[in-house]
Amino acid sequence: MPKASSSRLTPEQLLAQIEFEERRARRGRLKVFLGYASGVGKSFQMLDEGRRRRQRGEDVVVCALQPEYPEQVEAILQKLEMIPTLKIAELESIDVQAVIGRHPQVALIDGLAYENPPGTANAYRWQDVSQLLDEGISVVTTVNLQYLEKLQEEVERITGNRVSCTIPSGFLDRTADEIVVVDASPRDLWCEPTAESPTSALVEAHKLSRLRELALLVAASVVDRQLESYLRSHGLDQSSGVQERILVCVSPRSDAARMLESGRRNADRFQGEFHVVHVQEHALSQPEQETLDKNLKYARELGAQIEILGGFDNTEAILHFAKRVGITQIFVGHSTRHGLRTRIWGSLVDQLVRAAEGIDVVVYPQ
Amino acid sequence: MFLGYAAGVGKTYRMLEEAQRLKRQGEDIVVGYFEPHGRKDTIARTAGLEMMATKTINYRGVALQEMDTGAVLVRRPAICIVDELAHTNVPGSGRQKRWEDVQVLLDAGINVMSNMNIQHLESLNDHVFDITGVRVRETVPDWLIKSAAEIVMVDATTEALLNRLKRGVIYAPETAQRAIENFFRESTLVALRELALRETAHELDVRGTTDTTEEPTGVSSSSRAVEKGTRDRILIYVSADPSSAILIRRGRRMADYLCADCFAVGVVPYRNNRLTGRADAIETHLKFARNLHIETRILQGEDPSEMIVQFARSNQVTQILLSRPKHRSWGVLMGTDLILRIVREAKDIRVIIVAEHRRLHHPSAVRGS
Numbered sequence: 001m002p003k004a005s006s007s008r009l010t011p012e013q014l015l016a017q018i019e020f021e022e023r024r025a026r027r028g029r030l031k032v033f034l035g036y037a038s039g040v041g042k043s044f045q046m047l048d049e050g051r052r053r054r055q056r057g058e059d060v061v062v063c064a065l066q067p068e069y070p071e072q073v074e075a076i077l078q079k080l081e082m083i084p085t086l087k088i089a090e091l092e093s094i095d096v097q098a099v100i101g102r103h104p105q106v107a108l109i110d111g112l113a114y115e116n117p118p119g120t121a122n123a124y125r126w127q128d129v130s131q132l133l134d135e136g137i138s139v140v141t142t143v144n145l146q147y148l149e150k151l152q153e154e155v156e157r158i159t160g161n162r163v164s165c166t167i168p169s170g171f172l173d174r175t176a177d178e179i180v181v182v183d184a185s186p187r188d189l190w191c192e193p194t195a196e197s198p199t200s201a202l203v204e205a206h207k208l209s210r211l212r213e214l215a216l217l218v219a220a221s222v223v224d225r226q227l228e229s230y231l232r233s234h235g236l237d238q239s240s241g242v243q244e245r246i247l248v249c250v251s252p253r254s255d256a257a258r259m260l261e262s263g264r265r266n267a268d269r270f271q272g273e274f275h276v277v278h279v280q281e282h283a284l285s286q287p288e289q290e291t292l293d294k295n296l297k298y299a300r301e302l303g304a305q306i307e308i309l310g311g312f313d314n315t316e317a318i319l320h321f322a323k324r325v326g327i328t329q330i331f332v333g334h335s336t337r338h339g340l341r342t343r344i345w346g347s348l349v350d351q352l353v354r355a356a357e358g359i360d361v362v363v364y365p366q
Numbered sequence: 367m368f369l370g371y372a373a374g375v376g377k378t379y380r381m382l383e384e385a386q387r388l389k390r391q392g393e394d395i396v397v398g399y400f401e402p403h404g405r406k407d408t409i410a411r412t413a414g415l416e417m418m419a420t421k422t423i424n425y426r427g428v429a430l431q432e433m434d435t436g437a438v439l440v441r442r443p444a445i446c447i448v449d450e451l452a453h454t455n456v457p458g459s460g461r462q463k464r465w466e467d468v469q470v471l472l473d474a475g476i477n478v479m480s481n482m483n484i485q486h487l488e489s490l491n492d493h494v495f496d497i498t499g500v501r502v503r504e505t506v507p508d509w510l511i512k513s514a515a516e517i518v519m520v521d522a523t524t525e526a527l528l529n530r531l532k533r534g535v536i537y538a539p540e541t542a543q544r545a546i547e548n549f550f551r552e553s554t555l556v557a558l559r560e561l562a563l564r565e566t567a568h569e570l571d572v573r574g575t576t577d578t579t580e581e582p583t584g585v586s587s588s589s590r591a592v593e594k595g596t597r598d599r600i601l602i603y604v605s606a607d608p609s610s611a612i613l614i615r616r617g618r619r620m621a622d623y624l625c626a627d628c629f630a631v632g633v634v635p636y637r638n639n640r641l642t643g644r645a646d647a648i649e650t651h652l653k654f655a656r657n658l659h660i661e662t663r664i665l666q667g668e669d670p671s672e673m674i675v676q677f678a679r680s681n682q683v684t685q686i687l688l689s690r691p692k693h694r695s696w697g698v699l700m701g702t703d704l705i706l707r708i709v710r711e712a713k714d715i716r717v718i719i720v721a722e723h724r725r726l727h728h729p730s731a732v733r734g735s
Contacts, residue, residue, distance in 0.1 A: 178526070183566065213570045216563045219521065227560065230553055271568065349709060353719050362718045365712070
């Protein structure tokens, strides 16, 4: 359970909280339904939420729709008020002025990633949304994973494709108050993806599964940030975190390649972060320096976040770092050779195990 | 399986929505058990579905309803909806847990759609306790979830959930107030939500690696290359200490995440007349491990560290899991301590000293991404 380290907030925290609340009070709220493919049911969930809100007495208006819907969705649409879109040469855009004039409490906008036709005041729909939020109108919208700018590379790695029209990273990070992931089994997509052969169907299924995983992890990391900021704004600094964070400690005395690979693998399998530290030492011999450089080079290649720590006491430096970053597993090597080194490493292991409360200690043979 | 992170996120609603869709497609679908909780919107979703009659069981003068598994077997639908998988049946219902009834349906060739919350997953029991301070008693073994053909995450934002709670949609007012003080604290909900998202992603990841024997080219992640050719084998050292249960759950999880084989091993001395209590405790722990589908073994010998390391060697174990010693029982001389002896003797085997509580120190500084 989180414990309050002190019930009083620092002036910075207080200021951040006030600014946050003021911004919230002025602007409309943005809620985003995030899906991994078309047909997962984003529109349905968004419109169904609109229907329920309207039942509860909220003033809900539909401002943009997709060209076609399954029959279930059509049934909900019957119950909702709509502001027609503007059409320029078969292309649609939200009638922003009409929406502002009507000024509903909540605007439902299906498809956040649309590009507006030439000649519209805003080039992109997300800019329309931004404008509505500034006017104090709350927006509920939908978006597919592949339209998020910051996921472009990962999506391309999975699908081999890149979409041209994306929503800039900053927009959702800064403006979205709530993100909900709309999950569904690829077998239950509302519009069946057409595959030419069984093999390509298998490949498609695999891609969809990877996209789906990505959507869940993206949502998890948004939630993780939300947890952190919640804890910070409430003056809490400890929590039972959920994300695994793996730390590998490398030394100048042994080749850490296997330990690094194993740490990387744990980080991947647990979908966690991967950190590598080294506690600085003076007067390294030439071979020691080479081993250390090699270890750090390999750590970089494996995509670790590397930090060189200062301090006389290895254990203390490592633990201080681990607690600051929220490490959940510490990998530390132990020499299999006998003699003095064994005793020194033995004592580092010993001290870590004693002091690393709440952290797993992985003693790795070297 | 529809997976959620708290009551009221919409698991049942979503499941019934799905049932309606399947029915429209002409599937033979029935509702074997439905828990209305007085939620109007959810109840409306059952309209037009075939609802099986439940079985009434009198327990201490109260008439309680359970699924009539026998009747579902006789009716033999293609698909059966079973609400709240983690539910414990009333004594006298035939089977202890609802998930056991579900097993019976599955064995009979009936497809089942069901739902549960992340906190009911057995291997997460300690983690959930650390997050919520609540020891969840109704658990579902992990292997059951692993065997599910499909897992779908039912997400809702914590804001939406708290609003629903305040509007009295989820619980009656007095229960709602108690809920806000326990499970429904915002930070708790956020943590559970993250846990459920990650768990679902993990389940997809596992299925992605095991379902398709040949991974389509161009979609393998960098991580998969690193792990090729290594199958981990995990040994969990089970003692009489209660912390062994935590170690077993963690071992189960670790094995699942690393796609590893897993053993739970206890060591009992030859002459244990005076120590039967200890042997019993070890046996109880091993039984718990077997319930989680972990292979177990009892070794006889005087020196646990030696026995464990020997067993590990001859069984190609790659990781040994040990409980973190409590301060009181911690020997000052490292040579006498079990952990350090195992570390020293295990040589080429990884030794993992598992933290009892994952009460983590959350980052207080902003991390670079």
